[in-house]
Amino acid sequence: xxxxxxxxxxxxxxxxxxxxxxxxxxxxxxxxxxxxxxxxxxxxxxxxxxxxxxxxxxxxxxxxxxxxxxxxxxxxxxxxxxxxxxxxxxxxxxxxxxxxxxxxxxxxxxxxxxxxxxxxxxxxxxxxxxxxxxxxxxxxxxxxxxxxxxxxxxxxxxxxxxxxxxxxxxxxxxxxxxxxxxxxxxxxxxxxxxxxxxxxxxxxxxxxxxxxxxxxxxxxxxxxxxxxxxxxxxxxxxxxxxxxxxxxxxxxxxxxxxxxxxxxxxxxxxxxxxxx
Amino acid sequence: xxxxxxxxxxxxxxxxxxxxxxxxxxxxxxxxxxxxxxxxxxxxxxxxxxxxxxxxxxxxxxxxxxxxxxxxxxxxxxxxxxxxxxxxxxxxxxxxxxxxxxxxxxxxxxxxxxxxxxxxxxxxxxxxxxxxxxxxxxxxxxxxxxxxxxxxxxxxxxxxxxxxxxxxxxxxxxxxxxxxxxxxxxxxxxxxxxxxxxxxxxxxxxxxxxxxxxxxxxxxxxxxxxxxxxxxxxxxxxxxxxxxxxxxxxxxxxxxxxxxxxxxxxxxxxxxxxxxxxxxxxxxxxxxxxxxxxxxxxxxxxxxxxxxxxxxxxxxxxxxxxxxxxxxxxxxxxxxxxxxxxxxxxxxxxxxxxxxxxxxxxxxxxxxxxxxxxxxxxxxxxxxxxxxxxxxxxxxxxxxxxxxxxx
Numbered sequence: 001x002x003x004x005x006x007x008x009x010x011x012x013x014x015x016x017x018x019x020x021x022x023x024x025x026x027x028x029x030x031x032x033x034x035x036x037x038x039x040x041x042x043x044x045x046x047x048x049x050x051x052x053x054x055x056x057x058x059x060x061x062x063x064x065x066x067x068x069x070x071x072x073x074x075x076x077x078x079x080x081x082x083x084x085x086x087x088x089x090x091x092x093x094x095x096x097x098x099x100x101x102x103x104x105x106x107x108x109x110x111x112x113x114x115x116x117x118x119x120x121x122x123x124x125x126x127x128x129x130x131x132x133x134x135x136x137x138x139x140x141x142x143x144x145x146x147x148x149x150x151x152x153x154x155x156x157x158x159x160x161x162x163x164x165x166x167x168x169x170x171x172x173x174x175x176x177x178x179x180x181x182x183x184x185x186x187x188x189x190x191x192x193x194x195x196x197x198x199x200x201x202x203x204x205x206x207x208x209x210x211x212x213x214x215x216x217x218x219x220x221x222x223x224x225x226x227x228x229x230x231x232x233x234x235x236x237x238x239x240x241x242x243x244x245x246x247x248x249x250x251x252x253x254x255x256x257x258x259x260x261x262x263x264x265x266x267x268x269x270x271x272x273x274x275x276x
Numbered sequence: 277x278x279x280x281x282x283x284x285x286x287x288x289x290x291x292x293x294x295x296x297x298x299x300x301x302x303x304x305x306x307x308x309x310x311x312x313x314x315x316x317x318x319x320x321x322x323x324x325x326x327x328x329x330x331x332x333x334x335x336x337x338x339x340x341x342x343x344x345x346x347x348x349x350x351x352x353x354x355x356x357x358x359x360x361x362x363x364x365x366x367x368x369x370x371x372x373x374x375x376x377x378x379x380x381x382x383x384x385x386x387x388x389x390x391x392x393x394x395x396x397x398x399x400x401x402x403x404x405x406x407x408x409x410x411x412x413x414x415x416x417x418x419x420x421x422x423x424x425x426x427x428x429x430x431x432x433x434x435x436x437x438x439x440x441x442x443x444x445x446x447x448x449x450x451x452x453x454x455x456x457x458x459x460x461x462x463x464x465x466x467x468x469x470x471x472x473x474x475x476x477x478x479x480x481x482x483x484x485x486x487x488x489x490x491x492x493x494x495x496x497x498x499x500x501x502x503x504x505x506x507x508x509x510x511x512x513x514x515x516x517x518x519x520x521x522x523x524x525x526x527x528x529x530x531x532x533x534x535x536x537x538x539x540x541x542x543x544x545x546x547x548x549x550x551x552x553x554x555x556x557x558x559x560x561x562x563x564x565x566x567x568x569x570x571x572x573x574x575x576x577x578x579x580x581x582x583x584x585x586x587x588x589x590x591x592x593x594x595x596x597x598x599x600x601x602x603x604x605x606x607x608x609x610x611x612x613x614x615x616x617x618x619x620x621x622x623x624x625x626x627x628x629x630x631x632x633x634x635x636x637x638x639x640x641x642x643x644x645x646x647x648x649x650x651x652x653x654x655x656x657x658x659x660x661x662x663x664x665x666x667x668x669x670x671x672x673x674x675x676x677x678x679x680x681x682x683x
Contacts, residue, residue: 060582061455061568063462064305070449082580108303109566113581135303135567139293160307162469167310185307186467 008101008129009154009177012052013212013233022229024049024274025214026267027105027238029056029072030089031081032245037255038076041245041263042093046100048264049271052214054132054236057086057106064134066189068239071246075253083114087126094127103156103177105132111144120147130154130177138174145174158182159205161197172209179211181232184218189239193218199231222273229274241266286533286610289601294483294571297607299600302482304570308462311469312570316484318389323491328384335380336495339413340370342377344496346503346661351631359654361647362512363634363664364500364528373637373666374524375406375477378492383410385488386473393417393468396475397461399426399454399520400592400639401433402666403477408442418442421461423453426591433670451585454520454595458569478521479599482570486599493527500661501531512661514539514650518643519613520557520593522602524665529611539612542602543646545588546615557586558615559598560606573600589618589674590638592666620645622678625668637666638674 006014016023026045031038045053058076062069083106090102104123111119111133123131131153136144138157148155154177162185163171172179183198184191198215205213215228216236228235241263248262249255289296294316302312322328336342345368349361366374379396386394394416398404404420411418420437424446427434437444450456458481465474479486479493504512515532517525519542532538547556556562559574566575568583576584576596588594605611616624621638624645629635636644643662651660668675676683 061450061459063459063569064307064466066463067449074450077582107567109568109575109577109583110581112566113577113579134305135570137302137304137306137309139309140301140303158306160305160309162307162310164310171306182307184467185469187463190467 007152007154007177008099009052012101013178016051017233021275022232023051023214023234024225024229024271025052025054025216025234025236026050026241027054027056027236028241028245028263029058029069029076030086031058031076031079032072032242033075033249033253033255033259034079035085037259039089039092040260042089043096044260044264045267046097048267049275050100050267052101052103052234054103054105054238055086055090057083057104057110059107059110062107064187066187066239068189068243068246072242083110083119087122087128090126090128101129102127103130103132104128106134108133108136116144117147120144120151120153124151124153128153130156132156132158132180134158138171141174156180161185161201168205169208172205175209175211177211178234179205179209179213180236181205181213181215182217183215186217188217191218192220193224193228195227195231198228202232222269225270226273226276235274237270287530289604290483290487294487296601296604299573299603300483300486300571302570303567303572304482305466307466308469312482314389318385319484319488322385322388328388332381332384336377340376340380341368342495343499343503344368346500346507349632352628355631356648356651358652358656359650359658359660360656361651362504362659362661364496364661366496366524366663366665367637367640367667371406371409372669373402373406374493374496374527375403376409377495377527378489378523379403379406379410379475381492382473382475382488383414383416386416386475387414389473391473392471393419394473394475395419395421395461395464396477397421397454397457398477399457399595400590400670401426401430401437402592402670404442404444405433405436405440407475408437408440411442412440419445421445421447421457421464423451423457424448425452426454429674430591430670453585455583462569478523479526479601480521480569480571480573480597486571486601489523490526490530490601493523494530496524496527496663497529497531500528504661508659511535511538512659513537514541514658514660516541516543516643516647516660517663518543518593518639518665519598519602520545520595520639521597522599524663526599526601528663533610540610541646542611542613543642544613544615545590545593545642546617547587549617550615554584555587556615557588557594557596559596560602560613561615565603568597571600573597573603574606589621589678590642592637592639593642614646616642616645622675624648625675634664635668636664637668638671639666640664
């Protein structure tokens with residue numbers, strides 16, 4: 001149950017820290033490959049071992065995503081995905097689960113189109129806990145940040161290997177919830193993580209923030225996830241879940257009876273490694 | 277007394293945040309942020325260094341063939357029976373279009389920054405050819421991202437780029453056209469930031485690109501201004517230029533922005549008509565503000581904020597966005613923007629070829645079509661200067677197809 005006055009995200013990381021392990025953060029796109037299958041996956045994630053859930057809000061031009069997540073976005077848009085539709089999924093999920101943090105991840109333009117203030121109001125009312133807006137660096141946050149803060153939504157920032165020491169303190173100051181450390185210089189799901197480089201970078205970030213740090217982009221295997229969750233406070237896995245989903249689809253790109261299980265089995269294997 | 281104050285000059289933008297009014301900015305993922313800040317610093321330093329400017333000017337004169345002529349198109353003028361029509365002949369540049377002006381500036385910058393390779397996006401292939409050309413000259417490996425659809429319809433330019441030693445990567449993501457080529461170039465850049473320079477072809481993208489490309493292309497307007505004063509003793513009354521991303525238009529307009537007597541018309545691609553849903557590429561006429569490719573600007577988008585493909589007979593104009601400075605000038609009312617359809621551009625293409633012996637690219641054919649509309653309504657002492665920003669050799673196959681001719 002959510003502690004009063006404390007966000008679901010903060011409560012979850014605190015509880016996991018007390019339990020002596022890192023978090024498994026899972027990413028799937030809303031409406032991929034269709035609303036019903038996507039909803040079934042979402043409902044099944046906590047039971048399969050996801051500690052926090054990121055839901056991708058589909059965008060036609062996902063500049064920071066690799067081919068696997070680009071394809072997911074195309075499937076989702078074809079299935080009729082809209083920001084309002086994704087928020088409705090979160091509301092349905094919240095009717096049954098009031099503890100698992102939900103973070104929406106996407107790009108700025110659909111939010112601007114929805115109306116930034118209304119989007120934050122509706123997201124908070126639907127049970128969203130945080131936002132990751134990939135193409136909104138701290139310098140360009142003025143259109144969204146005040147409304148997110150007013151609604152108690154965490155703005156989770158990407159910190160990259162290229163974020164130098166001059167930039168780091170300022171970039172971290174604008175974060176809340178947790179820090180999303182991008183472990184590779186590249187787009188999602190395209191390069192294997194260099195665990196030694198990442199391990200060397202985490203203390204550099206810790207020196208400037210008390211927030212939990214989750215590592216993402218480039219984590220593919222249960223072993224990667226287990227290591228990342230130990231180096232930092234959490235591991236984010238997206239492309240390999242979406243890849244499992246894509247491989248379960250039929251020739252027309254439609255869900256099969258095995259689709260939900262394919263994703264959740266992958267999550268279970270990751271969760272086992274993280275809980276090691 | 278309550279009249280809002282106009283800025284003393286419209287030529288001082290962008291501000292420190294890369295904004296023209298509310299447009300522009302740096303909307304990129306954190307991985308790229310340090311990189312575009314590095315480009316910005318390097319560009320500031322280069323601009324302050326006279327030897328940088330001198331080397332670029334030397335290339336423009338001896339390699340590109342600048343200044344390009346200013347041509348009084350007397351037969352077209354007589355045919356239209358109104359205003360005097362003048363053409364800024366940037367189609368005579370080496371590589372056949374205005375793109376080379378900004379490419380050479382950017383490649384000199386890349387060298388100065390110590391970058392080892394260059395990437396670029398291209399639609400019609402003109403910017404790709406210009407970049408491949410400069411990279412051949414400076415011995416830099418070059419990769420050009422081009423939508424697979426455009427690779428199909430622009431085969432001659434693909435072959436040119438390959439001859440020049442560039443690698444051409446067909447982009448199959450999204451709709452496989454210019455916007456997707458730009459997405460993939462940005463994705464590639466994110467993964468190769470340390471050794472790679474991204475040479476953007478238009479006045480769009482994250483700051484400082486809109487400013488930098490405009491500054492380099494302003495050589496067009498600076499020359500036109502001086503040439504017109506020399507030829508006629510006065511400034512033109514109306515400037516006309518075609519707009520995809522808007523680099524040739526910004527280059528012509530910018531040096532004249534503070535000349536209140538000079539009207540400016542930016543001509544967007546009206547495709548099948550601006551009333552046809554997703555049948556045009558007129559971002560200002562038929563779009564609304566949003567964020568794409570690192571900047572806030574007018575975009576073709578649906579009601580959910582998903583980006584539309586746009587359509588134009590010209591592969592160089594079917595981009596769903598427009599440079600942020602144009603969005604600002606549009607909202608200020610300093611520049612008027614209008615659209616020309618595929619059909620009108622094709623007619624202008626043929627008329628110009630027959631009357632002036634100049635085969636225009638389909639991009640400036642849009643500007644010409646607008647000139648054909650307004651010139652007859654204006655007096656004979658009115659001077660129109662249009663930017664003939666590219667030659668039409670690359671388009672003869674597409675035009676033949678539209679005219680039902682098999683080559």
